Amino acid sequence: MADFDTLISNGHIIDGTGEKRFLSNLIIHNDKIISLFHPSKKKISIRNKNYLIKDLKFKREIDAQFHIVTPGFIDVHTHDDQNVFDDPTMSCKISQGVTTCIVGNCGISLAPFNFSGDVPAPIPLLGKKEVFKYARVRDYRDNFIKNPSSINVALLTGHSMLRVQAMNGDYNRAADEEEIKIMQDLLHKAMKDGSIGLSTGLAYPAASSAPTDEIIELAKVLKEYNGIFTTHMRNEGDNLINSVKETIKIGEVSGVRTVISHHKCAGRTNWGKSKKSLKLIENAKNNQHLDLDCYPYTASSTMLLKEFIARADKVLVTWSDKVKDLKVNDINNIAEEFNCSVNDVVDKLYPAGAIYFQMDDDDLNRILKFNGSMIGSDGLPGDKHPHPRLWGTFPRVLGKYSREMQLFSLEEAIFKMTGKSAATFGLEKRGLIKEGYFADIVIIDERNVIDNATYEKPLIPSSGIEQVFTNGQLVWKNLKAKLNFPGKFLEGKKFN
Ligand SMILES: [Zn+2]
Incomplete structure (x- = not known):
């Protein structure tokens, strides 16, 4: 009989903290990493019990020599709310090494939503009418627990969903006091049900009439739950700088952790503005929790x-x-x-x-490199011919931007998709290779990891992502999904 589930030996571990790699063996048992030890060790101690390595038996042994072992990647910006049910293998993500998706971005989430009228853009991005069937976040959560996917999910509550419900479809104006109260109540319930925060999509018809104060009143609710506020800002082009200022103000007044979604400078006349926007963000970081996510492409999609x-x-x-x-x-x-x-x-x-196609490489490089920027794909799984970011984002950052362009070290690239992301979004015991942490793990060949999805052929898996584990179970190996579905619904951490 085996003592423990899985031994991954001789790999170089990049642990997600941003620190340098180190040679180590790793033992997984059930859903956790239970031991890390140098391959030269003869004896180890696990939970105060001593073992001779040569006597230990494992269900699975993997030799990871010449390979990198990292925490599973966290895609902090997704629209996979329905995709986790439509394709529980989540091949578009596990093929990249992603083991956790934050859904409900850009102001749109499948839950909470109880509304039968026509919905404004961009709500239809999530699917046809019939997929909107979760009046509460707990209904979505329970459905995911019953029908889990190969990846973990955490849910942001979409501001546009609250708005359309509270305003009964009459959204081309500011919400009045009573409507804000209804939205706040819905948000309280959502947070109690396990949502990790609130997202907005202020650039879109559903929410563009919402004044800053409306958002602040809602963000204040998050404070009680240590929830996070993420924002697809009002403008990413001509009015980019004002939008960054608006976001800083919302975070400052409400006192909540804030993330600028898919930060970009859209349109030729706005190229170069990232110098100023990043400066503003950097300064604000002295006084408040402010971060951003981005994807490694110069075209957007919506x-x-x-x-x-x-x-x-x-x-x-x-x-x-x-x-x-x-x-x-x-x-x-x-x-x-x-x-x-x-x-x-x-x-x-x-x-x-x-x-x-509307962004500049210099802005993109600057934003990717920015201290504290996180990686989020913003992929649109409902699209028959999606933007290649859906299948390519993470390996592209590792292969193109780290290895080829040397914009940052592999350690820093991994930090932007694991440790930084888990800490920012409050995902407990995720994002690091550490004893006691969940065994979300990727084994990578750093010599050839690269995206293969293109604008012409967007549905092609990447190279170099060899094996992926979610909660201790193998979910991807040799370009194939293993049809294991160990994903969990992740609720927010209670910060101090
Ligand atoms: Zn967006």
Whole structure:
């Protein structure tokens, strides 16, 4: 009979703290890392019991020589709310080494939502009407516990969902006092049910009429639960700097930990503004908890919306609910085919999705490199032809930005996707390789780890992610999902 479940030997461990790698063996038992010890050791002690290594038996032994062993990656910015049920293998994420997804970003979450009317953009990004069936976060949580995926999930409560419900669909204005009270009540319930915080999508129709004070009143609720506030800001283009200032103010007045989502400078006329935005963020960090996430691409992706088209160099339309057999195509070509204006194309195709080429490499490099920036894919799993970030984000940061461009060390890259992320989002005993921590683990070949998904062919798994464990169970090996579903619903940590 085996003493313990899994031995991973001779690997170089990058533990997620940002510190240098070290040679170590690692033992997993049940869902935890129970021992770390140098391969030259003959005796170890586990839970105050002494063992001779040569006598120990394991269910599985993995030789990780010449490989890197890291904590499972945390995708802090996802829209996988429904994807965890549609594809519980979560291959798009475990193939990258991701073992935890934060869902409910950009103001939209599957829960809590109890509303039967038509919904504004960008809510349809999460799916068709029938997937919105969770009046409370606990309903979503219970469904995930009953139908777990291969990855862990933590849920942000979407501001737009609260808004549409409280304002009964009449969202093109500021909420009044009574409506804010309703939103606060919904948020209290959501936090009690295990949501980790609140997200906003102030750039979108559902929430763009919400004044700063409305957000502050809601963020104050988070304070009681040590919840986190994440924001797809009001503007990421011409008004970027004002939006960063607005975000800093919300965090400062409410006193809650704040994360700027997918930080970017959109549109040629705004290229270079990251110098100023990062300076503002860095200064604010002296007085408040302020962080950001980003993805390693110069194109963004969301719904096809008129207000986003003008500033992009190029727009690829990727799906349309109205024209089901639409082929991925440049919006100008579609306009020519339809013999109409680009804006008319939007009306003819809506609801539809698009990829917008609109960012500069220098801004992207600066933001990725920024001290404390975290990696989040912002992938859109419902898209038939998604942006390659859905399948490529994490290996791309490791292969292209760390190994090839040497923007930062591998240790720092891993920190941005593990230890930093778990600490910021309050995910207890995750994000580090440490005794007593959950065994979310990735074995990587650092010599060839790289993304393979492209704008043309976005559904291709990456190279170099050899084995992935979630809560101690193997979920990915040799480019295949193992059909184990050990994912847990993660609730927020109680900070002091
Ligand atoms: Zn967003």
